[in-house]
Amino acid sequence: MADMKSVPGDAYLSLAQSYGQTLYGALRGADTARSFAVPPGLDFNVSSRDKSGESSEEQSGEDEDSAEPGRDNEGKVPGRKVREQRSLRLSINARERRRMHDLNDALDGLRSVIPYAHSPSVRKLSKIATLLLAKNYILMQAQALEEMRRLVTYLNQGQTLTTSLAPFGQSSVYPYTGTTAAVTSEKCTAFPGTTSSLCKHCTDKP
DNA sequence: TAGGCCATCTGGTCCT
DNA sequence: AGGACCAGATGGCCTA
Numbered sequence: 001m002a003d004m005k006s007v008p009g010d011a012y013l014s015l016a017q018s019y020g021q022t023l024y025g026a027l028r029g030a031d032t033a034r035s036f037a038v039p040p041g042l043d044f045n046v047s048s049r050d051k052s053g054e055s056s057e058e059q060s061g062e063d064e065d066s067a068e069p070g071r072d073n074e075g076k077v078p079g080r081k082v083r084e085q086r087s088l089r090l091s092i093n094a095r096e097r098r099r100m101h102d103l104n105d106a107l108d109g110l111r112s113v114i115p116y117a118h119s120p121s122v123r124k125l126s127k128i129a130t131l132l133l134a135k136n137y138i139l140m141q142a143q144a145l146e147e148m149r150r151l152v153t154y155l156n157q158g159q160t161l162t163t164s165l166a167p168f169g170q171s172s173v174y175p176y177t178g179t180t181a182a183v184t185s186e187k188c189t190a191f192p193g194t195t196s197s198l199c200k201h202c203t204d205k206p
Numbered sequence: 207t208a209g210g211c212c213a214t215c216t217g218g219t220c221c222t
Numbered sequence: 223a224g225g226a227c228c229a230g231a232t233g234g235c236c237t238a
């Protein structure tokens with residue numbers, strides 16, 4: 001929570017812009033549809049009520065009335081306050097639901113850009129796996145970028161590779177060992193279709 | 207059947 | 223006051 005609050009305004013804006021692209025996006029696969037499906041047991045509060053809007057909320061208010069037959073001095077509709085509270089609660093619930101759907105849309109967007117097998121036969125990444133994989137992917141990209149920078153610097157120092165070039169990272173002239181290129185071909189065991197260098201399970205192995 | 211994952215509800219807190 | 227965010231609780235679904 002503190003982390004969220006500490007995000008600089010500009011960063012938050014840029015995040016929000018990309019976030020808005022996925023907001024209410026039309027791309028909702030089968031998995032997403034499953035995620036949005038309302039559990040049968042929650043139908044009372046969610047699906048039927050949200051679809052019919054306010055009228056259904058009033059119906060729940062009437063339920064409250066029957067349970068609470070008291071009448072105030074002003075002759076107001078019995079349980080009106082209860083009904084208002086119920087209505088407020090339902091609107092808060094709907095807002096929270098929408099927020100979580102937006103969060104899931106963002107996670108889907110994240111899944112779509114990190115390298116793992118996106119075929120239907122492969123199980124969708126869990127939320128935690130998505131975040132961990134994304135973090136490792138970012139770290140790996142940063143490492144690769146740094147390595148490329150060092151290579152460019154090295155080449156700019158006047159060294160010419162006159163001899164036949166060995167595959168990247170295995171050159172006898174280039175002093176830095178290519179870790180990323182070598183590792184990325186290995187497959188992860190925890191997340192099928194993913195390279196092991198992205199997976200904490202694999203990278204943590206001794 | 208236990209455990210993992212998920213969606214939803216709910217009450218609390220903070221911010222505008 | 224209303225909205226956003228968060229965390230805990232709860233129950234459903236799926237898989238090993």
